[in-house]
Amino acid sequence: MRLKDLAEHLGLSQTTVSRALNGYPEVNEATRRRVADAADRLGYRPNASALRLATGRAGAIGLVLRGADELGPHMSEFLSGLGGAMASREIDMLVTTVATHQEELAAYRRLAASQKVDAVILHSPTIRDERAELLMQLNIPFVLHGRTEIGHPLAWLDIDNKGALERATSHLLDLGHRRIALLNGVKGRTFAEHREIGYRAALSARGIKVDPALVGNTAFTDEIAFRRAQAMLELRPRPTAFLAGSMMTALGVFRAIRQAGLQLGTDISMIAHDDVFPYLNADNMYPSMSTTRSSIRQAGVRIAELIAQVLAGKPLVDVHELWPVELVLRESSGPAPRA
Amino acid sequence: MRLKDLAEHLGLSQTTVSRALNGYPEVNEATRRRVADAADRLGYRPNASALRLATGRAGAIGLVLRGADELGPHMSEFLSGLGGAMASREIDMLVTTVATHQEELAAYRRLAASQKVDAVILHSPTIRDERAELLMQLNIPFVLHGRTEIGHPLAWLDIDNKGALERATSHLLDLGHRRIALLNGVKGRTFAEHREIGYRAALSARGIKVDPALVGNTAFTDEIAFRRAQAMLELRPRPTAFLAGSMMTALGVFRAIRQAGLQLGTDISMIAHDDVFPYLNADNMYPSMSTTRSSIRQAGVRIAELIAQVLAGKPLVDVHELWPVELVLRESSGPAPRA
Numbered sequence: 001m002r003l004k005d006l007a008e009h010l011g012l013s014q015t016t017v018s019r020a021l022n023g024y025p026e027v028n029e030a031t032r033r034r035v036a037d038a039a040d041r042l043g044y045r046p047n048a049s050a051l052r053l054a055t056g057r058a059g060a061i062g063l064v065l066r067g068a069d070e071l072g073p074h075m076s077e078f079l080s081g082l083g084g085a086m087a088s089r090e091i092d093m094l095v096t097t098v099a100t101h102q103e104e105l106a107a108y109r110r111l112a113a114s115q116k117v118d119a120v121i122l123h124s125p126t127i128r129d130e131r132a133e134l135l136m137q138l139n140i141p142f143v144l145h146g147r148t149e150i151g152h153p154l155a156w157l158d159i160d161n162k163g164a165l166e167r168a169t170s171h172l173l174d175l176g177h178r179r180i181a182l183l184n185g186v187k188g189r190t191f192a193e194h195r196e197i198g199y200r201a202a203l204s205a206r207g208i209k210v211d212p213a214l215v216g217n218t219a220f221t222d223e224i225a226f227r228r229a230q231a232m233l234e235l236r237p238r239p240t241a242f243l244a245g246s247m248m249t250a251l252g253v254f255r256a257i258r259q260a261g262l263q264l265g266t267d268i269s270m271i272a273h274d275d276v277f278p279y280l281n282a283d284n285m286y287p288s289m290s291t292t293r294s295s296i297r298q299a300g301v302r303i304a305e306l307i308a309q310v311l312a313g314k315p316l317v318d319v320h321e322l323w324p325v326e327l328v329l330r331e332s333s334g335p336a337p338r339a
Numbered sequence: 340m341r342l343k344d345l346a347e348h349l350g351l352s353q354t355t356v357s358r359a360l361n362g363y364p365e366v367n368e369a370t371r372r373r374v375a376d377a378a379d380r381l382g383y384r385p386n387a388s389a390l391r392l393a394t395g396r397a398g399a400i401g402l403v404l405r406g407a408d409e410l411g412p413h414m415s416e417f418l419s420g421l422g423g424a425m426a427s428r429e430i431d432m433l434v435t436t437v438a439t440h441q442e443e444l445a446a447y448r449r450l451a452a453s454q455k456v457d458a459v460i461l462h463s464p465t466i467r468d469e470r471a472e473l474l475m476q477l478n479i480p481f482v483l484h485g486r487t488e489i490g491h492p493l494a495w496l497d498i499d500n501k502g503a504l505e506r507a508t509s510h511l512l513d514l515g516h517r518r519i520a521l522l523n524g525v526k527g528r529t530f531a532e533h534r535e536i537g538y539r540a541a542l543s544a545r546g547i548k549v550d551p552a553l554v555g556n557t558a559f560t561d562e563i564a565f566r567r568a569q570a571m572l573e574l575r576p577r578p579t580a581f582l583a584g585s586m587m588t589a590l591g592v593f594r595a596i597r598q599a600g601l602q603l604g605t606d607i608s609m610i611a612h613d614d615v616f617p618y619l620n621a622d623n624m625y626p627s628m629s630t631t632r633s634s635i636r637q638a639g640v641r642i643a644e645l646i647a648q649v650l651a652g653k654p655l656v657d658v659h660e661l662w663p664v665e666l667v668l669r670e671s672s673g674p675a676p677r678a
Binding site for chain 1: 341399404406410411412414415418419422423425426427429431432433434435436437438442449454455560561562565587590591594597617618619620623625
């Protein structure tokens with residue numbers, strides 16, 4: 001039942017029915033009552049737009065994704081957790097995809113103007129994130145999945161990327177590895193910067209200089225990782241261990257190792273970051289994969305809760321969570337081969 | 340700039356400003372002009388709710404997903420394609436997640452009442468899909484990703500699941516396989532029913548009876564597939580070939596084959612259905628995987644176009660696309676071993 005149907009049923013204009021339902025004085029009391037009774041009897045519910053105007057809540061959380069590729073395995077796991085937690089609150093997710101950085105900023109402005117969402121999740125922020133600055137200006141509540149430094153208190157949930165990489169690198173150093181390659185995420189993203197800081201800290205604690213030829217910054221895909229790892233394995237001396245930024249990266253590195261005729265776990269070691277994809281289980285790989293592990297799905301569940309806290313007025317300085325990352329050792333990491 | 344800010348700036352009530360902007364007669368001309376000028380000067384844009392009431396378009400497409408797990412790798416690839424195509428049209432995706440079938444129906448009713456979306460995509464329909472019936476009643480335009488039979492013309496895009504399985508099964512029969520296991524999707528979903536029809540047609544053309552012990556209907560996860568394949572490999576005589584419903588299923592089957600001490604491609608053959616995940620490339624597997632292939636991302640792109648056609652009034656009987664499925668032979672399928 002829509003406003004139009006109700007109006008037709010009553011033989012009144014939509015404007016009159018709308019005014020009657022909203023208690024405008026120009027509609028007389030008899031008409032108002034007749035409209036209210038019919039609305040009640042026919043189960044007419046005002047639409048979201050009217051409801052939004054009445055309650056001040058949109059009942060939706062916004063996500064702006066850059067490029068179709070951002071809707072990849074990481075985002076879908078995150079959305080699984082977020083969506084499950086939102087379902088119990090009857091809150092929807094409004095997903096906007098954009099092609100460029102400028103379109104991304106415009107999409108946030110459009111979200112603010114339209115008031116279609118009550119809050120926004122900003123994911124994979126950069127060190128000084130322009131989008132976060134814009135959301136502050138636009139006065140849209142938001143929670144970061146990750147961290148940024150823009151000189152305001154912000155609500156965020158992040159994993160300890162620095163600690164994870166420091167530990168994984170130190171472990172490989174303990175095993176005698178000295179040429180350790182890092183296949184990291186895109187430069188400028190805070191998580192990738194934090195990972196590099198952890199990697200450098202572990203190396204520098206042993207007095208080992210970073211070899212720039214062993215550090216790659218790319219998107220997390222099997223194909224790109226394959227090509228980077230292949231090139232690194234042609235270096236002499238070649239790396240004896242890889243730190244892979246994601247399970248997809250690990251698949252590509254594994255392929256390059258196999259193609260070079262080397263054995264993972266003996267000739268070459270690898271520790272991958274595992275966001276816990278149900279279909280790419282580190283335990284089930286062959287050899288099983290050593291990982292730094294943190295469930296991105298659980299992060300999605302928790303961010304739904306943090307958003308509820310922010311909307312309920314909890315001070316942003318109190319909405320901070322830094323999750324520790326586990327180091328899980330399996331077969332893919334072992335002692336460095338004798339030179 | 341919100342209505343509230345504009346009203347404060349003008350020293351008028353929000354009601355008066357709203358009425359002025361909407362040309363209600365009770366606001367005098369001088370006030371109306373003053374409000375319009377200020378709105379123009381200050382860049383006030385009416386919010387989505389008001390806009391929605393004015394244009395009759397929500398600017399969003401709805402998707403209702405059952406359970407967080409439905410937001411898995413298949414859906415995320417589909418959404419990548421859909422989202423990319425929607426971005427160029429400035430159309431958002433409103434994603435609602437629900438826990439149960441009843442909640443799913445309620446979510447569609449809520450979408451209809453709220454008028455938050457212009458159309459809906461119904462994915463993985465069943466043979467007689469109650470949700471499709473409801474969407475007809477609710478008068479929400481929708482496009483099916485898959486097919487259903489509810490006795491109305493509907494708009495749909497589907498792949499030729501029957502043809503794909505008939506071809507793959509026939510190929511394995513040509514290679515001498517007689518005990519061919521089918522790890523299919525959940526019973527009742529049209530795509531799984533169509534796949535079974537294709538499988539049965541190929542077997543029956545050679546006079547081979549279906550062995551129910553070799554047919555499994557489950558969700559497409561690595562773990563479930565592993566357990567089913569493990570159990571099937573303990574049968575005597577055991578299957579010599581597997582038809583895996585997805586690449587995730589293929590990973591689990593592969594693990595079971597390896598664990599049984601068998602060699603994929605020689606002792607046991609496999610053909611998997613490949614929705615073309617960028618991070619699980621059939622060519623890059625070891626041995627490389629024979630597949631029936633159709634890009635689910637491209638289906639997402641195309642459905643965005645079909646929705647535009649439906650909203651533009653194209654008759655539903657003309658919005659039908661059945662995509663052929665390629666059979667790509669690689670190393671995982673070979674002649675049946677001698678008994």
